[in-house]
Amino acid sequence: MTAHDFLAMYPAKAEEYFIALSFLLLFIPFWRFVNGTRAAEARAEDARLASPAADWFAVPDHLYFHPGHAWARLEDGNLVTVGMDDFSHKLMGRVSAVGLPEVGAHLLQGEKGWSLAQDSKSVDMLSPVDGTVVAVNERAMSSPATLSSDPYGEGWLLQVRVPRLKANSASLLTGNFARRWMEEVCQELGGRISPDLGLLSQDGGLPVEGMARSIDPSNWDQVAGKFLLT
Amino acid sequence: MTTTAERRPVVPSWPREKLLMGLSLREYLRSLATPFNAVAGLILLIGLPVIAYRFIFGLGAVTNLSQANPWGIWIGFDVLAGVALAAGGYVLAGTVYLFGLKEYRPVVRPAILTGFLGYFFVVVGLLVDLGQPWRLPYPIVFSYGVTSVMFEVAWCVLLYFTVLSLEFSPTVFEWLGWEKARRWASRITIGLVVSGVVLSILHQSSLGALFLMAPTKIHPLWYSPFIPLYFFVSSIIAGLSMVIVETGLSHRIFQDQLRGQAHADIGAITLGLGKAASVVLFSYFFMKLLGIADGGNWKLLNTPYGYWFLVELLGFILLPCFLFAHGARERSVKLVRAAAAMTVVGVVVNRLNISVIAFNWAGPERYVPSWMELTVTLTIVTLGLLTFRWIVNRMPVLREHPARRGAH
Amino acid sequence: MKVNRRAFLKMVGATSSAALMGGPAKARAGRRAPRSGETLAMLIDTTRCIGCRSCEMACNKANGLPTPERLGQPSVFDARRATRPDAFTVVNRYADPKNGRKPAFVKSQCMHCVEPACASACPVAALEKTPEGPVVYNAERCMGCRYCMVACPFGIPKYEYEKAVPYVRKCSFCFGRVRQGQLPACASACPMKAITVGKRGELLEIAKTRIYQTPGRYVRHIYGEHEAGGTGVMYLSAVPFAQLGFPADLGTESHAQLTSASLAAVPFILTLGPPFLLAIHAFAKDRAEAAQQGSKERGGAS
Numbered sequence: 019m020t021a022h023d024f025l026a027m028y029p030a031k032a033e034e035y036f037i038a039l040s041f042l043l044l045f046i047p048f049w050r051f052v053n054g055t056r057a058a059e060a061r062a063e064d065a066r067l068a069s070p071a072a073d074w075f076a077v078p079d080h081l082y083f084h085p086g087h088a089w090a091r092l093e094d095g096n097l098v099t100v101g102m103d104d105f106s107h108k109l110m111g112r113v114s115a116v117g118l119p120e121v122g123a124h125l126l127q128g129e130k131g132w133s134l135a136q137d138s139k140s141v142d143m144l145s146p147v148d149g150t151v152v153a154v155n156e157r158a159m160s161s162p163a164t165l166s167s168d169p170y171g172e173g174w175l176l177q178v179r180v181p182r183l184k185a186n187s188a189s190l191l192t193g194n195f196a197r198r199w200m201e202e203v204c205q206e207l208g209g210r211i212s213p214d215l216g217l218l219s220q221d222g223g224l225p226v227e228g229m230a231r232s233i234d235p236s237n238w239d240q241v242a243g244k245f246l247l248t
Numbered sequence: 249m250t251t252t253a254e255r256r257p258v259v260p261s262w263p264r265e266k267l268l269m270g271l272s273l274r275e276y277l278r279s280l281a282t283p284f285n286a287v288a289g290l291i292l293l294i295g296l297p298v299i300a301y302r303f304i305f306g307l308g309a310v311t312n313l314s315q316a317n318p319w320g321i322w323i324g325f326d327v328l329a330g331v332a333l334a335a336g337g338y339v340l341a342g343t344v345y346l347f348g349l350k351e352y353r354p355v356v357r358p359a360i361l362t363g364f365l366g367y368f369f370v371v372v373g374l375l376v377d378l379g380q381p382w383r384l385p386y387p388i389v390f391s392y393g394v395t396s397v398m399f400e401v402a403w404c405v406l407l408y409f410t411v412l413s414l415e416f417s418p419t420v421f422e423w424l425g426w427e428k429a430r431r432w433a434s435r436i437t438i439g440l441v442v443s444g445v446v447l448s449i450l451h452q453s454s455l456g457a458l459f460l461m462a463p464t465k466i467h468p469l470w471y472s473p474f475i476p477l478y479f480f481v482s483s484i485i486a487g488l489s490m491v492i493v494e495t496g497l498s499h500r501i502f503q504d505q506l507r508g509q510a511h512a513d514i515g516a517i518t519l520g521l522g523k524a525a526s527v528v529l530f531s532y533f534f535m536k537l538l539g540i541a542d543g544g545n546w547k548l549l550n551t552p553y554g555y556w557f558l559v560e561l562l563g564f565i566l567l568p569c570f571l572f573a574h575g576a577r578e579r580s581v582k583l584v585r586a587a588a589a590m591t592v593v594g595v596v597v598n599r600l601n602i603s604v605i606a607f608n609w610a611g612p613e614r615y616v617p618s619w620m621e622l623t624v625t626l627t628i629v630t631l632g633l634l635t636f637r638w639i640v641n642r643m644p645v646l647r648e649h650p651a652r653r654g655a656h
Numbered sequence: 657m658k659v660n661r662r663a664f665l666k667m668v669g670a671t672s673s674a675a676l677m678g679g680p681a682k683a684r685a686g687r688r689a690p691r692s693g694e695t696l697a698m699l700i701d702t703t704r705c706i707g708c709r710s711c712e713m714a715c716n717k718a719n720g721l722p723t724p725e726r727l728g729q730p731s732v733f734d735a736r737r738a739t740r741p742d743a744f745t746v747v748n749r750y751a752d753p754k755n756g757r758k759p760a761f762v763k764s765q766c767m768h769c770v771e772p773a774c775a776s777a778c779p780v781a782a783l784e785k786t787p788e789g790p791v792v793y794n795a796e797r798c799m800g801c802r803y804c805m806v807a808c809p810f811g812i813p814k815y816e817y818e819k820a821v822p823y824v825r826k827c828s829f830c831f832g833r834v835r836q837g838q839l840p841a842c843a844s845a846c847p848m849k850a851i852t853v854g855k856r857g858e859l860l861e862i863a864k865t866r867i868y869q870t871p872g873r874y875v876r877h878i879y880g881e882h883e884a885g886g887t888g889v890m891y892l893s894a895v896p897f898a899q900l901g902f903p904a905d906l907g908t909e910s911h912a913q914l915t916s917a918s919l920a921a922v923p924f925i926l927t928l929g930p931p932f933l934l935a936i937h938a939f940a941k942d943r944a945e946a947a948q949q950g951s952k953e954r955g956g957a958s
Contacts, residue, residue, distance in 0.1 A: 037534060051573055052527065052573040053523075307815075315814050318806055319806060348937070378799055379799070390780065391780040398777065438934075443930075446929035449929065461773055461776070461911050464905050464906065
C-alpha cells in the first residue's frame, strides 16, 4: 500500500487520472462500435422496414389458427373445415404436391396432419384439431398451385368431424390473439431475412419460390419446418 | 401420412397433473431414462454419501483445508461464484421493472428462478462448509457480531432470499392455481424489485469486502480497497452473462415447451444483454487498471502471478468485452453466447483467484482441493440443475400459463 | 391532568432514550473502549528466553491440553512449529546472525491485539476483545465459518478440522485465572522472568527503559507497539524481528479499520438506494406512458 504514502501518492494519482481520462475518451468510440456504424444501423433499419409485417399475411377474424399455421373454420354440427394459412403458402411458395390423409383417417391436434412437397423434399404440417376426416379437397391434390390464391376459401384442404370442438379450440388462436401471434412470427421471420437477399420483387410482392427458399435455398425444408413446428 | 394413436382414458388427479406432468407413474419413471439423468444419477450416487461422510467424520476427513488455508472451493466456488452468477435475478428484475425495458420480460422469470436456486444452493454449500452448520442461524437469532462484514452478508442474504422467494411466488401460485395469492404477490413486485436491487448491491459488494481483512495474505494485484466495488460490478456482468447462457440452453433443451406458444424474439434479447455486458465489462476493465495504479503495482505484472493476472484481465475481461461488442454490432447471437460462456468462466476464475489462488500466495503450504471437495461441489451443482429442470418442466417459467395467455 | 404536546414529546423522548441506554446486558456497542494504555498486556523479552518450554508445559496443563511434544529434546527446535488446536503456545529457535553460539528463542501465541482483526471479523462475536484487554473465545457462539482465521495477520486461530464438532482454539491469556487476580500460566512458570505481565502503557515504559539502559542488547524496536494497530503481547529482541518469523508488512493500522468504510456505507445505501431506484422507475414509467400516448395519437396498430 505504498501508493498511499503521501509522497508516493503523486505519481499514483497522476496515473489514475490518466486512466480515468483515457476511459472517458475511449468510451465514445467504443459506444459507437457497439451500436454499429451508421451503415450498419441503416441496414438494420432497412431490414426492419423490409421485413414482412403482420398485415402482409391475411389473418381473418372468424378463423381459428394453430401455431403450426393451419386454420380451422367451424361449420354446422361438429364439422370443421381445415386448411393452411396465407403465411404458410408464402413460406412454401409453389407447392408441387400435397399429401392429404384419406377420408376416414383419424387426426390428432398438434400431430402431423398432411405433407407439402416441393421437388424432392417435403415438409409436414400439424393438424389443428382432433377428429375424423370426412372430406378431402380433390383440387388440392390435383393442382396444388391454385391453392395459394385463396387459402381460406377455395384453398381448403380437409373437412373434419371434431367431437371435442370446445376443448380443441381452447388451444387455438383467434382474433386479436391470432394477429399478435402473426406479428411475432413476422418478427421471427424478419430476424432471418437480410435485405441483401432481395426478398422484395419488383412489385413489392414476395418471390414465387417462397420465403423459405429465399432464406436458405439448400435447407429450405428445415427453415419451413421451424415455422410450421414440424 | 395419418396418425391413429389411441389414447387411454386418463383419470386426472392433482399429483398426476402437477407433479407427473400428466403421465402415469410408470410412464413418468420410464421418461426419466435419459443419458443426462444417468450421469446426474451417478454424480449423486457418489456425491451424497460423500456429503454424509463429511458430516459424520468432519471437515478434516474430507477437505484439504488447513490452518493456513481455512477457505477452499466450497467458499471460493460454491458461495462466492454462486452468489455472483445468481445475480441475474436482480439485474433482470431491475431492467424490466425499474428501467421499464419490457422487451426483456420473457427472461425475467428464468433469471429470478436462477437467482432463487442459486442462493438456495449457496446456502447448501455453506451448510456443508461450516464447522457447526446447525448454528447457521446464529448471526440472525443469537449473537450479533455487528463489526463484521460477514454479519451484514448473512442478514442481506437472508433478506434477499426472502425477496427472491416472493418474486418467484407468482409463478408458483399460477402453477397451483391460487389466483388470489398470485394477485397479491404480483402487486408487491416493485417493492420487491427495489429491495432486491438494494440488498444485492449490499451483499455482492460485501462478499468482496470480506477480503479487505487480509491485505497481507492476498497478492497485491488482487488486493485493493476497491474489492467491494469490483465484486459488485462483476456481479452485474456475471448476472447478464449467466442469463444469456441459461436462455440459450433452455431454449434448446426445453424447446418443446415453446412449441405452439407465442414465443418472443430471444435473439434480440440476447443481443441487448450482450451489448449491456460489453459496456459494463469495458468500465470494469478500466476500474481494474485504476486499482493497479492506486496500489502502485505495475511492476508486479511482470511476475508469474502477474501473468496470471493478465490472463484474467485480458482473456476474461477485455476479450469478452470485445466479443460481446462485436456480436451485438454484427447481430450474431452465437458470438454473444460464446462471449457469455467465457465471461461466466472468467467470473468463477476471479472469485477463485481472490479466495484460493492468490490467497496465501506466498505461503509455504498451498491449497489444492481434494477429490471429495470437488465431488461435493459437482453434486451441489447437479442438484441445482435437476431442481431447475423439475421446476421449468412444471411451472410457467419459460412459457406463459395457458389461462393467462394474452393477458399482459 | 393536562399534559401538553411538548411535555408529552419530551417524556416520550426521555423514556425511550433511557430505555435504549439500558440496552442488552452485554451492550458491546454502548461500552466505551478502554484506552489501550490501561489494558492488561504481556511483554516477552526474547533475550532472556532459554528455550526451556516451561511456558508450554504450564499452558497445556492449565488448559487441559496434552503434554507438549518432545519435552527436553533439543530436536524439537529443528523444525519451525506453529501453534495448534492442542498447543496454544510454542517456542521456536532462530539463529542469531551476530552470535552463532547463542540462538534466539521466541514464544508465539495469540497477540491479543488492541483492535483485533479476529473479533472484528467474527459474525457472531464469538471472539471478543474484553475491556480488561485479552481477546477471548466464546465457544458457545461459534458456528465455524473460519473468517477469524482469514483475518488474523498472525495466523493464530487454529481449527479442529478432525473433529465432528469443531471449535477454534487459541491462547486466552488465561482469562479465567487473570480475573481471579492470578498471572497467566506461562508468565508464572517462566524461570527467567522473560514474560512480564502488566498494564500495556507500563510495559511499554519498561521495554523502552530496557532498551535505553542496555542499548547493545536489543534491537531498537518493540514489536507490537504499533504493528496492526498495536498488540497486547509485545516483544523485545536482539535479532531483527523480520528474521524471527514476525510478519514485517503489517503497517500501523489495525485490520479492523480496513472494513469500516464498507460497513459505514451500508446504512447510506439503504437510505439512498430505494428513492433513487424508485425515481428511475417513475421516470421510465412516465416515458413509456408518453410513448404509448404518442403512438395512440398516431393511430397505431390495434
